[in-house]
Amino acid sequence: MRSIQTTISGFSRYRGREGHWSFILHRLTGLGTLLFLIIHILDTSTVYFFPSLYSHAIDIYRSTPFMIGEIFLVFSIIFHGVNGARIALFDLYLTSRWKTPSQRSSARWTLVIAILLWLPAAAMMMRSMLVNNFNL
Amino acid sequence: MNQTIDSPKVTPNYEAVAWKWMRYSGLLLIPLAWGHVLIQDVVVGVHAIDLDYVAMRWATLGWRVYDFLLLAFAFAHGVNGLRQVVHDFIKDERRMRTVSWLLLILWIVVSLIGAAAIIGGVRIE
Numbered sequence: 239m240r241s242i243q244t245t246i247s248g249f250s251r252y253r254g255r256e257g258h259w260s261f262i263l264h265r266l267t268g269l270g271t272l273l274f275l276i277i278h279i280l281d282t283s284t285v286y287f288f289p290s291l292y293s294h295a296i297d298i299y300r301s302t303p304f305m306i307g308e309i310f311l312v313f314s315i316i317f318h319g320v321n322g323a324r325i326a327l328f329d330l331y332l333t334s335r336w337k338t339p340s341q342r343s344s345a346r347w348t349l350v351i352a353i354l355l356w357l358p359a360a361a362m363m364m365r366s367m368l369v370n371n372f373n374l
Numbered sequence: 375m376n377q378t379i380d381s382p383k384v385t386p387n388y389e390a391v392a393w394k395w396m397r398y399s400g401l402l403l404i405p406l407a408w409g410h411v412l413i414q415d416v417v418v419g420v421h422a423i424d425l426d427y428v429a430m431r432w433a434t435l436g437w438r439v440y441d442f443l444l445l446a447f448a449f450a451h452g453v454n455g456l457r458q459v460v461h462d463f464i465k466d467e468r469r470m471r472t473v474s475w476l477l478l479i480l481w482i483v484v485s486l487i488g489a490a491a492i493i494g495g496v497r498i499e
Contacts, residue, residue: 272452283491326397
């Protein structure tokens, strides 16, 4: 418990700027995606174990709160992928360039690229939500 | 005299292998997970997905293989990531070992459930 308090207070006190923020966002998006992934594996498994339950699971995903959640899930997966590619690139191939200035600019670019990839997907999902849930 | 060794020979331990594996599996997951999300969430959409849709998709062996790879790599990547996050919060070695075992069991059980569904396919009652 104390280590969690230290982490939360440390998160606000540590001033690592871009590298620090992308670290936090990478963890949050990863944990969020994993939480959904566990639920998603189990609900999809009902097609084999309890086929009659599958439509109930899908009905929940079709509700407005879950469709909004889905839009944020897609952001999480896009950001985690772009930032993960950045980490893998520097860790595996550009090891000599793990320096503060290149980290700061690459972390900024990561967020820009992730948002640009996300916006069209978010627009299409928003449209689907308005058409199906609000008859627009 | 100081000497810089460019590539020191170190036998990688478990954590070193896991560290590398997270990066390579992550790179593989970019096309796999993004492709899955683009098709199912963005283009098809949850309103077009039902039992018949899953049955139609899994009638193609290639999609079952795709989903199997996604299940294997994404879930293993995710659970190992969770293990690394948890490791930052639990300093007691014995307790960490217990958590690692619990995560391993969770990973095996959920993976097997998912794999059974992909292999078994849609059961029409």
